[in-house]
Amino acid sequence: MPLVTPLTKLLGIRVPVVQGGMQWVGLPKLVAAVSNAGGLGILTALTQPDPHALRAAIRETRTLTPHNFGVNITLLPSINPPDYEGYARAALEEGVRIFETAGNNPAPLVKLFKSQGCIVIHKCTNIRHAKAGERMGVDVLSIDGFECAGHPGEDDIGGLVLLARAAQELKIPYIASGGIADGRGLAAALALGAAGVNMGTRFVCTVESPVHQNIKDKIVASTERDTIHIFRTLHNTARVFRNKVSEEVVALERRPGGAKFEELRELVSGQRGRKVYELGDPDYGIWSAGVTVGLIKDCPTCAELLSRMESDAERIIEGMARMRVREEDVKAKL
Numbered sequence: 388m389p390l391v392t393p394l395t396k397l398l399g400i401r402v403p404v405v406q407g408g409m410q411w412v413g414l415p416k417l418v419a420a421v422s423n424a425g426g427l428g429i430l431t432a433l434t435q436p437d438p439h440a441l442r443a444a445i446r447e448t449r450t451l452t453p454h455n456f457g458v459n460i461t462l463l464p465s466i467n468p469p470d471y472e473g474y475a476r477a478a479l480e481e482g483v484r485i486f487e488t489a490g491n492n493p494a495p496l497v498k499l500f501k502s503q504g505c506i507v508i509h510k511c512t513n514i515r516h517a518k519a520g521e522r523m524g525v526d527v528l529s530i531d532g533f534e535c536a537g538h539p540g541e542d543d544i545g546g547l548v549l550l551a552r553a554a555q556e557l558k559i560p561y562i563a564s565g566g567i568a569d570g571r572g573l574a575a576a577l578a579l580g581a582a583g584v585n586m587g588t589r590f591v592c593t594v595e596s597p598v599h600q601n602i603k604d605k606i607v608a609s610t611e612r613d614t615i616h617i618f619r620t621l622h623n624t625a626r627v628f629r630n631k632v633s634e635e636v637v638a639l640e641r642r643p644g645g646a647k648f649e650e651l652r653e654l655v656s657g658q659r660g661r662k663v664y665e666l667g668d669p670d671y672g673i674w675s676a677g678v679t680v681g682l683i684k685d686c687p688t689c690a691e692l693l694s695r696m697e698s699d700a701e702r703i704i705e706g707m708a709r710m711r712v713r714e715e716d717v718k719a720k721l
């Protein structure tokens with residue numbers, strides 16, 4: 388029996404699992420594999436050098452799956468911001484109808500997407516921003532807890548409390564993001580009132596992920612203690628894999644007087660991070676990873692992963708339902 392939630396109904400998917408936007412990783416082959424497996428794959432707009440290249444990536448994804456997929460637009464603090472609207476319009480013109488927004492001030496994009504009748508999933512890391520997203524008219528909130536890869540915000544609230552708070556405060560559906568890698572996490576998220584889950588790190592370590600096999604092997608060999616927070620002192624915290632480069636960044640931040648971004652720029656450059664995935668050298672630069680690296684023990688296809696998550700979640704939910712016994716049976720046992 389499939390799990391039916393407000394998310395599966397809204398997106399027309401079978402398994403309530405979304406693959407979140409991932410810089411350098413959210414490419415057509417992975418996105419299509421997730422959508423073909425019954426979840427929602429999401430292309431990462433800014434991984435493409437310009438809106439024209441995003442169009443090509445959308446067309447390529449269409450050749451690989453007949454199912455729905457989305458496009459992520461991540462709004463980053465930047466002196467020279469990318470052409471966000473150009474990416475958004477290119478995706479709209481290519482017929483994309485599901486968007487994931489993340490980062491600062493998504494209101495203009497949300498307005499544009501909603502004026503075109505699109506579904507918007509907005510990712511945020513605290514209840515205040517979730518409620519602001521709700522007021523903007525987004526359809527689903529993706530609530531990223533402290534465990535997540537990438538930017539967890541500055542409040543340090545773990546998913547368990549953050550999702551229970553979402554249940555108290557939000558009126559629209561929300562999905563659990565950060566720290567989920569298996570059917571147990573999916574079942575727990577549903578118990579916390581979520582309509583599904585969003586995963587990043589787990590999808591990096593799948594057959595269809597475009598990263599070098601050495602990086603997948605490194606994830607499998609890692610424990611939950613192998614991530615680290617950089618940019619804490621710059622109030623732009625990011626959870627990344629613990630390696631020589633990220634440890635050096637943190638050491639520079641902790642020195643008396645701290646470190647300015649300019650002093651870290653070379654170490655944290657996005658191009659170095661990209662090379663990690665291309666060369667398969669986990670120490671080449673900074674790469675995003677969540678604490679789920681400790682949960683990941685294999686490198687399955689997306690179809691194997693989602694089918695396993697679905698059946699494990701169902702088994703766990705059924706097992707929990709069996710915890711409920713009739714009062715007469717309890718008395719009879721005593």
Ligand SMILES: Cc1cc2nc3c(=O)[nH]c(=O)nc-3n(C[C@H](O)[C@H](O)[C@H](O)COP(=O)(O)O)c2cc1C
Nearest residue numbers: 407408409410489535536565566586587588675677
């Ligand atoms: C390699 C990698 C790159 C990511 N890049 C982005 C990004 O560009 N934009 C974004 O909104 N989130 C990004 N994320 C965050 C994911 O979309 C997702 O919110 C997060 O991974 C959830 O936590 P989990 O890794 O514990 O599943 C990235 C995550 C990973 C692992």
